[in-house]
Amino acid sequence: MPIVTIQDFTGVYAEQPFMQGLRELAASNGDIHWLDCTKIEGTDCYCDDEAQDALNKMMDEAVATATNTSATSTPGIHFFDNGNYHYMSKLWTDRVQEPFDLVVFDHHPDMQPPRFEGILSCGGWIKEVLDHNKFVQNVIVIGVADHLIEEIREDLSQANATEILNRVTFIRESELEALTSHLKGTLCRPHTPSLYISIDKDALSTAEAATNWDQGSLTFEQLAETLQVLAENRKILGIDICGERARDMGFEDTAAADALNNALNEKLFHTLEELHGIQ
Template identity: 75%
Template structure:
């Protein structure tokens, strides 16, 4: 059983029976940790220093001695992957599933954001070797190249591989046939971060525009990674935002609940996860 951590920022997990089951188990199972973050100020999209201190205390209380699965609400909190990867103390690759590059130069120096956390990892984490971002919208790849160039930060892209959304669609039933996927078969340990907005709207309901990745493509990619690498940890975000309405919120919550449970079952059963 992996170490499981849930950091609930908005209360959205209240509508997901699977995650609520984890919450109930946390009372007696030392491998499951539940943190109510709804009263932590300074966290929505941007994470200020005081909030970071609180969140890091939570992470440190869990420890990082073994593989863990981390759930942390919707995509506005994807910067939590930066805080989790800060705990890694060995060379590793970061593999991210996201419809957005999350590498924007900061508007406010020193403020961690959901839109720029990967750049923060590349700039400041001495252990990260390469970053692979899977499912990014094609036009956003070109935009981030231009933004980083204007900010004199284009050199960090030398350590980034983008597998664009259009390239996903061309894989068919054998995505591993693409030469781009050779990067997934390298043997360096990796940390995996999944924002469910990379998935199609048939698979997940999120608060950001979504891509076209299928669950089967995601599962196959995770299996490829686990066959070749030590997995250090896996993050999962991309819930719906509670203040953004869906025509049928019950259906949206049921979709996300089912996906979270499928991912959990897959990840706990993958060979190669240590």
């Protein structure tokens, strides 16, 4: 099985039996790592330099203790709490040492120019990857709300940064009905043989997940089918999953929200386990 890393920032996984099962397995399985990030300051939505140093050290230590001898420095599957921590995909892709395409499932473009220079954020991490990662070739963002694409174009224009859009393909929320055909067409273009996939569950409908951001309309069946298409003849370098509910965010039925996310994480985990080519 691929290496699995769970980064717990808020304690939300305590409400999910499946994730607690992974935590128990981590005690005896060297390829499953449970990282307690709850005491690292400066991580909520924005990640400052000290927090990045602490997180990178923790991640390095986890990778170094992996027993999967076929794994590279980028282990396979990473769970990292709610959408406020989606910037973790930037830290994980920093470890990639070969050309790759980045595929992101998200209801938001996550390409905002930084409000504070040098501060990594959940809303701007894709731009940071495009600006600073020499190995990323192209980015495909799936499920973005249509109106947010126009807003991010304007934001990037005001920041004189529209050139990065030359390497970005948006598959809008309104185009999800034809998602598989869109992807096959996109991936038939010249591309690198390696992919990195990052999933924010807010791209999914509220019938599939309970998150702390406004959500899209992607179904689990569409997500699973798309993952299969992406894995055909491509090496998967890593897959990230975020989009839990925020623990301080009120839901009418918190237990139902946790049960929904628990079931989704279990289905996602087993779907990803079966994909070919995950390192």
